[in-house]
Amino acid sequence: MIGFILRRLLQLLPVLLLASTGIWAMIYAVPGTPIGTIVGENATPEQIQATIVRLGLDQPMAVQYWSWLRHALVGDFGLSIQNREPVLDLIVHRIPATIQLGVSATVVGLMLGVPVAVISALRPGSRVDRWLSGWSALALGVPTFWLGILLILLFAVYLRWLPSASAYVSIWESPWQALRNVLLPAVTLGVYVSGIFARFLRASLLGELRADYVRTARSKGLPERDVVGRHVMRNALLPFVTIVGLMMATFIGGTVVTEAVFTYPGLGRLLIQAIHTRDYPLIQGCILFILVVFVLINLAVDVLYAYIDPRIDFS
Amino acid sequence: MTPMLRRSADVFRRLARRKGAMLGLLFLAMLIVMTSLARWILPFDALTPDFTATLQGPNRVHWFGTDELGRDILARVVYGARTSLITAGGAVAIAAVVGVPIGLVAGFFGGWRDTLLMRLVDVLLSLPGILFAMTLIAVLGRSQTAALVAVGITGIPSFARITRAQVLSLRKCDFVTAVEALGGSAAYNMFSTVLPNSWSPILVQVVILSSVAILIEASLAFLGVGIPPPTPSWGEMLRTGKTFLYDAPTYAVLPGVVLTLTILSLDTIGRALAGVLADRHENVNTGDPAAGGRS
Numbered sequence: 059m060i061g062f063i064l065r066r067l068l069q070l071l072p073v074l075l076l077a078s079t080g081i082w083a084m085i086y087a088v089p090g091t092p093i094g095t096i097v098g099e100n101a102t103p104e105q106i107q108a109t110i111v112r113l114g115l116d117q118p119m120a121v122q123y124w125s126w127l128r129h130a131l132v133g134d135f136g137l138s139i140q141n142r143e144p145v146l147d148l149i150v151h152r153i154p155a156t157i158q159l160g161v162s163a164t165v166v167g168l169m170l171g172v173p174v175a176v177i178s179a180l181r182p183g184s185r186v187d188r189w190l191s192g193w194s195a196l197a198l199g200v201p202t203f204w205l206g207i208l209l210i211l212l213f214a215v216y217l218r219w220l221p222s223a224s225a226y227v228s229i230w231e232s233p234w235q236a237l238r239n240v241l242l243p244a245v246t247l248g249v250y251v252s253g254i255f256a257r258f259l260r261a262s263l264l265g266e267l268r269a270d271y272v273r274t275a276r277s278k279g280l281p282e283r284d285v286v287g288r289h290v291m292r293n294a295l296l297p298f299v300t301i302v303g304l305m306m307a308t309f310i311g312g313t314v315v316t317e318a319v320f321t322y323p324g325l326g327r328l329l330i331q332a333i334h335t336r337d338y339p340l341i342q343g344c345i346l347f348i349l350v351v352f353v354l355i356n357l358a359v360d361v362l363y364a365y366i367d368p369r370i371d372f373s
Numbered sequence: 374m375t376p377m378l379r380r381s382a383d384v385f386r387r388l389a390r391r392k393g394a395m396l397g398l399l400f401l402a403m404l405i406v407m408t409s410l411a412r413w414i415l416p417f418d419a420l421t422p423d424f425t426a427t428l429q430g431p432n433r434v435h436w437f438g439t440d441e442l443g444r445d446i447l448a449r450v451v452y453g454a455r456t457s458l459i460t461a462g463g464a465v466a467i468a469a470v471v472g473v474p475i476g477l478v479a480g481f482f483g484g485w486r487d488t489l490l491m492r493l494v495d496v497l498l499s500l501p502g503i504l505f506a507m508t509l510i511a512v513l514g515r516s517q518t519a520a521l522v523a524v525g526i527t528g529i530p531s532f533a534r535i536t537r538a539q540v541l542s543l544r545k546c547d548f549v550t551a552v553e554a555l556g557g558s559a560a561y562n563m564f565s566t567v568l569p570n571s572w573s574p575i576l577v578q579v580v581i582l583s584s585v586a587i588l589i590e591a592s593l594a595f596l597g598v599g600i601p602p603p604t605p606s607w608g609e610m611l612r613t614g615k616t617f618l619y620d621a622p623t624y625a626v627l628p629g630v631v632l633t634l635t636i637l638s639l640d641t642i643g644r645a646l647a648g649v650l651a652d653r654h655e656n657v658n659t660g661d662p663a664a665g666g667r668s
Contacts, residue, residue, distance in 0.1 A: 072492060073492065073495050073496050073499055074499075076492075076493075077496050077499050077500075080496070081508075084508065084511070084512045090455075102474075114558045126388065166426065172498060173661060195637065195640060195641065195644075196637070198640070199584070199633060199636045199640055200633050200635040200636075201588055201591055201592065201595075201629070201633065201636070203591075203592065203595045203608075203611060204625075204629035204632065204633060206616070206624065207611065207618070207625045207626070208629075210618060211618055211622055211625070212627070215618050215619060215622065222618070234581050246551065254592065267413055308501050314507070315503065315595065315596065318595065318596055319615070329504075329507070330507070330596055330597075330598075333507060333511045333598060334597065334598075336511070341508070341511055344510055345424060345500070345504065348504060349499055349500055352499065352500065352501070353499055372612075
């Protein structure tokens with residue numbers, strides 16, 4: 059087991075190294091140097107030269123890369139150009155908001171997606187199945203930002219039940235306010251992800267329902283409720299765990315669009331603001347952070363999957 | 374070419390029997406005709422402002438209303454279709470032209486070439502597509518080309534993986550071994566024997582990825598990092614429309630309807646196509662367990 063995890067970690071190293079090189083190199087691909095952004099427009103040549111030396115930009119590229127990588131490894135991404143705060147602090151500050159949204163969205167997605175999958179898998183090809191498949195297609199096809207706008211129009215502009223811009227309120231401090239603020243973004247993302255959940259779980263359930271053990275269970279007279287509830291569900295949920303985990307991983311960095319719709323102060327919004335203000339250390343820090351978390355959650359999902367399915371051997 | 378034509382005709386006939394796919398094709402055809410003939414059939418163009426008629430709701434003159442500069446929203450939606458379709462088409466072309474050969478070489482040769490190429494693909498997959506595209510645009514700056522390339526690169530992994538899977542299943546076939554035994558070069562074998570037998574899954578992927586490309590392009594524009602204004606773009610319209618929800622609610626609703634219908638049409642056609650090809654017992658691996666049969 060430990061060997062399996064270590065081997066997977068080793069396999070990740072080249073991927074992470076390549077990706078981080080790409081992220082570091084992007085600053086060199088920017089038209090015009092970022093120096094202009096750092097020192098301001100009215101800097102004298104001497105000031106520019108001083109900044110170049112201070113930041114080590116006169117060193118050979120390999121030296122610069124090594125120094126950047128060494129700092130990045132311990133979480134030091136430098137200072138944000140915009141507000142002179144350490145990039146890591148800015149990122150860490152946004153994590154709770156992003157996690158709260160990601161988890162709420164996953165809960166909504168499961169509440170919508172699992173019943174849809176179960177009902178349609180039990181009656182494949184029926185009218186209900188076709189309607190529910192249509193729902194999944196719709197959930198996946200409707201752009202999240204447009205769905206968000208529609209929800210804001212209905213619940214904030216017309217009904218005035220919920221705020222149109224969502225602030226981050228911790229669920230532990232003020233559950234009611236937190237719920238009011240996170241509800242619309244969570245439903246927006248949740249509807250989308252419910253489409254993915256429904257499709258995968260339905261396919262997974264259908265696959266299991268065709269298995270021999272189901273025929274055996276039925277032929278020995280087990281009630282259908284037990285066949286599905288106790289046998290089929292358990293086996294079908296295995297691959298499904300992977301999908302749920304993958305979606306959670308995506309949500310860590312992938313809620314950019316939803317956060318933009320609701321002006322929700324998560325990690326995605328930090329990144330998009332950094333891009334708009336061309337705050338390169340912040341962009342690099344955000345991307346690298348999201349990348350590492352994304353890759354590690356993927357790994358965790360793999361390990362968990364291998365752990366709960368005894369048929370998978372670790373070698 | 375006759376067998377190829379006969380096959381296409383048969384695929385199309387089977388596709389025509391599926392109502393959803395037909396509706397999707399009809400909608401896309403309408404959109405393409407309208408955006409090609411826009412200059413002659415629309416009374417307004419997409420760029421001329423009219424400050425006497427800003428933020429109007431739908432009315433007899435402006436069917437979809439007007440935006441904050443008094444531009445006709447219907448005209449902007451129709452011209453925006455051009456932006457969307459061109460970006461999506463170009464992006465999918467880039468993705469296919471780069472991704473298919475990667476999958477072809479990786480699957481055909483195996484070994485270190487396979488490991489190297491697929492690791493590179495893994496790097497592309499190590500970030501969600503939209504983040505990758507955003508990062509690239511942060512570097513390249515906002516432009517039509519940047520949007521096209523950024524969206525295109527996010528599509529490379531799916532083409533590479535699907536082609537590779539297809540090649541792996543063909544690699545052991547007798548007709549491929551036969552070409553090898555007769556002394557056909559690897560390049561000849563890949564491009565003249567294996568590739569022509571891999572078109573079905575690639576075609577399905579082209580259609581499905583077009584819908585994804587349109588969605589990513591619109592998302593980028595919505596985030597303000599897509600194609601720069603004043604070029605009309607659906608995502609950009611929704612972005613601006615969102616700031617006028619109280620004054621002109623339809624502004625942020627109507628472009629979204631067209632965007633959603635376009636995405637749904639392409640997705641439905643892609644899935645129907647996968648179903649049709651599966652019915653014809655062609656080996657279609659779309660990478661999505663729910664995409665194939667309808668059972």
